[in-house]
Amino acid sequence: MAGSIDEAVSTGPARDHTRPARRGGGRGRAVLEVALLAVLAVVMLFPALWMIETSIKENRDVYAIPAKFFDFKVTMDHFRDVFAASGGGRSALSVSFLNSVVVAGVSTVLATVLGVPAAWAYSRFAMKAKKDQLFFILSTRFMPPVVVVIPIFLMYRQVGLIDTKLGLILIYAAFNVPFTIWMMKGFVDEVPAEYEDAAMLDGYTRLQAFWKFTLPLLLPGIAATAVFALIFSWNEFVFAIFLTSSDNVRTAPPAIAGLIGGTTVDWGLVAAASVVFALPVLAFAYLVRRHLVAGVTLGAVRR
Amino acid sequence: MSNSAPLTTDHPGQVAAATPPAPGRSHRLSDRWLTVAFISPALLLLLAMSVFPLLWALYLSFTDYSATRGGPAHFIGFGNYTAILASPQVHLRTYTTLLYVIGAVTLQTVLGFTIAYLISRRTHGRGLLTTLFLVPMMLSPVVVGLFWRFMLDAQFGVINSMLGSLGLGQVEWLTQQRTALISLIVVDTWQWTPFIMLIALAGLTAVPKYLYEAASIDRASEWFRFRTITLPLVWPLLLIAVLFRAIEAFRLFDLVYILTSGGPGVSTETLSFHVYKVAFLGFNTGTASAYGILMVLVVIVLTQLYLRYLNKLKED
Numbered sequence: 001m002a003g004s005i006d007e008a009v010s011t012g013p014a015r016d017h018t019r020p021a022r023r024g025g026g027r028g029r030a031v032l033e034v035a036l037l038a039v040l041a042v043v044m045l046f047p048a049l050w051m052i053e054t055s056i057k058e059n060r061d062v063y064a065i066p067a068k069f070f071d072f073k074v075t076m077d078h079f080r081d082v083f084a085a086s087g088g089g090r091s092a093l094s095v096s097f098l099n100s101v102v103v104a105g106v107s108t109v110l111a112t113v114l115g116v117p118a119a120w121a122y123s124r125f126a127m128k129a130k131k132d133q134l135f136f137i138l139s140t141r142f143m144p145p146v147v148v149v150i151p152i153f154l155m156y157r158q159v160g161l162i163d164t165k166l167g168l169i170l171i172y173a174a175f176n177v178p179f180t181i182w183m184m185k186g187f188v189d190e191v192p193a194e195y196e197d198a199a200m201l202d203g204y205t206r207l208q209a210f211w212k213f214t215l216p217l218l219l220p221g222i223a224a225t226a227v228f229a230l231i232f233s234w235n236e237f238v239f240a241i242f243l244t245s246s247d248n249v250r251t252a253p254p255a256i257a258g259l260i261g262g263t264t265v266d267w268g269l270v271a272a273a274s275v276v277f278a279l280p281v282l283a284f285a286y287l288v289r290r291h292l293v294a295g296v297t298l299g300a301v302r303r
Numbered sequence: 304m305s306n307s308a309p310l311t312t313d314h315p316g317q318v319a320a321a322t323p324p325a326p327g328r329s330h331r332l333s334d335r336w337l338t339v340a341f342i343s344p345a346l347l348l349l350l351a352m353s354v355f356p357l358l359w360a361l362y363l364s365f366t367d368y369s370a371t372r373g374g375p376a377h378f379i380g381f382g383n384y385t386a387i388l389a390s391p392q393v394h395l396r397t398y399t400t401l402l403y404v405i406g407a408v409t410l411q412t413v414l415g416f417t418i419a420y421l422i423s424r425r426t427h428g429r430g431l432l433t434t435l436f437l438v439p440m441m442l443s444p445v446v447v448g449l450f451w452r453f454m455l456d457a458q459f460g461v462i463n464s465m466l467g468s469l470g471l472g473q474v475e476w477l478t479q480q481r482t483a484l485i486s487l488i489v490v491d492t493w494q495w496t497p498f499i500m501l502i503a504l505a506g507l508t509a510v511p512k513y514l515y516e517a518a519s520i521d522r523a524s525e526w527f528r529f530r531t532i533t534l535p536l537v538w539p540l541l542l543i544a545v546l547f548r549a550i551e552a553f554r555l556f557d558l559v560y561i562l563t564s565g566g567p568g569v570s571t572e573t574l575s576f577h578v579y580k581v582a583f584l585g586f587n588t589g590t591a592s593a594y595g596i597l598m599v600l601v602v603i604v605l606t607q608l609y610l611r612y613l614n615k616l617k618e619d
Contacts, residue, residue, distance in 0.1 A: 147595030174352030235443035
C-alpha cells in the first residue's frame with residue numbers, strides 16, 4: 001500500500017541534493033513548484049471553504065454583490081433551520097438525516113455480513129472459474145444506476161417495496177457486496193492460511209479456525225471496508241430519488257436536492273445542510289485514509 | 304456469522320454428504336460445504352438485485368410495455384433497438400456524452416497527474432497536502448452539484464462576482480448552450496481530479512529510488528529521467544485510473560440532474576439523463592429498457608477492458 005498517505009510522507013524519491021552545481025536553479029524551480037501547488041490547492045479547496053462560509057453568513061451577505069469574502073456577519077441560523085422546523089419540532093431535513101443513518105447503517109451491516117465470509121471463501125478455497133466469478137461480481141457494481149433502477153422500480157412496485165427503507169437498504173447492500181468482497185479478499189489474502197491449518201491440526205474445525213483465529217485479525221480491514229460502504233450508501237442519490245418519495249422515508253441527498261425546487265432558493269440553508277451532510281463523510285474518510293487507494297477503486301488496486 | 308446458520312437448513316443434502324468415513328475426505332467436503340454456505344448468500348443477493356433486474360430489462364426491451372399505461376406487453380422484436388440506433392436524438396446525446404467523457408477525463412488526468420507529480424517532489428508536508436486535495440472526491444455529487452450551481456449563478460454567484468471585480472464580463476454559465484457543457488466538465492473535473500491524483504501518487508511513490516540514483520550518476524537530464532523512468536512505471540496504474548473514470552463518467556447521472564437538468568435545451572443531456580427522461584417522463588418503459596441495455600453493453604465492454612488490464616497488471 002504505497003498509496004497510504006502516512007507512507008507517502010516517509011518514502012519516495014528525494015532528489016534535490018544530487019547536483020550541487022545547479023543548486024541555485026534547483027531552488028528557483030522548487031519555489032515555482034511550491035507556488036504552483038499552492039495555487040492548485042487554493043482552487044481545489046475554495047468551493048469547500050465557500051460552502052462553509054455561506055453556511056454561517058446572514059442571508060443579506062449570502063446574496064451580496066460583489067461577494068463578501070471576509071467582512072460578513074456570522075450567524076448559526078441556517079444550522080438551526082437544518083434541524084428545527086420553523087413552527088417548532090423536527091424539520092423534514094433532520095428526519096431525512098436520520099433516515100440516511102438507518103439506511104446507510106443497516107445496508108452496510110448487511111453487505112459486511114454477506115461479503116466478508118464470501119471474501120474469505122474466495123481467498124481460501126480452490127473453486128471452478130474463481131477469477132471469472134470475481135470479475136463477474138465486480139462488474140455488477142459498474143452497471144449504470146439509471147438503467148438498473150428501471151426494472152428495480154417495476155420489481156419493487158410489484159412487491160410493495162417502493163418508498164420503503166427496506167427497498168433502499170436491499171439495493172444499497174447489493175451495490176456494496178461486490179465492493180466488500182473485493183476489498184476484503186485483499187485483506188484475507190494478507191492473513192497466512194497457515195494459521196488456520198495450525199488451528200485445525202489442534203482439533204478445531206475449519207469454521208472454528210476462521211471464527212477464532214482469522215476473523216479477529218481481519219477486524220481492522222472489516223472496519224475500513226465498512227466505512228467505505230457506509231460512505232457509498234450515505235452519498236447515493238440515483239436510487240434514493242427514484243425509489244422513495246415521502247418525507248419519512250427519503251434519505252438526505254434527495255431531501256437536500258429538494259431544497260432548490262421552489263422559485264426562491266435559500267442558499268444559506270442549502271450550504272448548512274450540505275456541511276452537516278458532508279462532515280461525517282470527511283471525518284470517516286480521514287479515518288480510513290491508509291486504505292483510500294483500494295477503497296476508491298472498489299478494492300481492485302492494491303499495492 | 305449469523306447468516307450461515309439458516310443455510311444449514313437450506314442444504315440438508317450437503318450436510319448429510321459431509322459425514323463420510325475417511326477423515327481426509329471429510330475435510331475436503333466440509334470445505335466445499337463452507338464454500339457454498341459462505342458464498343451463496345452474497346451471490347443470491349446479487350442475482351436478485353442486479354442480474355434478475357437486468358434480465359427483466361432485457362425482456363422488456365423487446366416489448367412495447369409502458370409502466371403507466373399498464374396493460375399487457377406486446378412483443379415487438381428488435382423494434383426498440385432499431386428505433387434507438389436510428390434516432391438522431393440519441394446520436395446527439397451520444398455526441399454530448401462523448402464530448403463530456405473525453406473532455407472531463409482528459410482534464411482530470413492532466414491536472415491530477417501534475418498535482419501528484421508536484422506533491423511527490425516535495426519532502427515536507429506531503430500527507431497534509433494529499434489530504435487537503437482529496438476533499439472534493441469524498442463529497443456527494445448532490446452537494447457538489449448544488450454548490451457549484453450556487454457558485455456559477457449568473458446573478459449572485461461568486462465566480463461572476465470575481466470576474467466582475469477583475470473587470471471582466473458576466474457569463475451565464477449554466478443557461479447558455481456552449482458554457483453549460485463546459486461548466487459540467489469543469490465541475491466533474493473539480494470533483495474527480497483528486498481520484499487520478501491519488502492513484503498517480505501511489506504509482507509515483509512506488510518508483511524505486513535506486514533507479515533515480517542510477518540515472519543521476521549517469522547525469523541523465525530531468526526530462527530524460529521523467530520520460531524513461533517515471534512515466535513507464537506510473538503509466539499502467541494511471542491507465543487503470545483513467546479507464547475507471549471513463550466508466551464512471553459514462554454512467555454519470557446525478558451531477559447532470561442537479562447542475563443543469565440536461566438544459567439549456569438538450570445541450571447537457573448525456574445518455575444516462577436521456578434514458579431517465581424516456582423511462583420516467585415519457586414512460587416508454589420498453590424503449591428505455593432497450594436504451595439501457597445498449598448502455599449496459601458499452602459499460603460491459605469498458606469493464607472488460609478495465610478488468611483484463613487490471614489482471615495483466617496484477618500478474619506482472
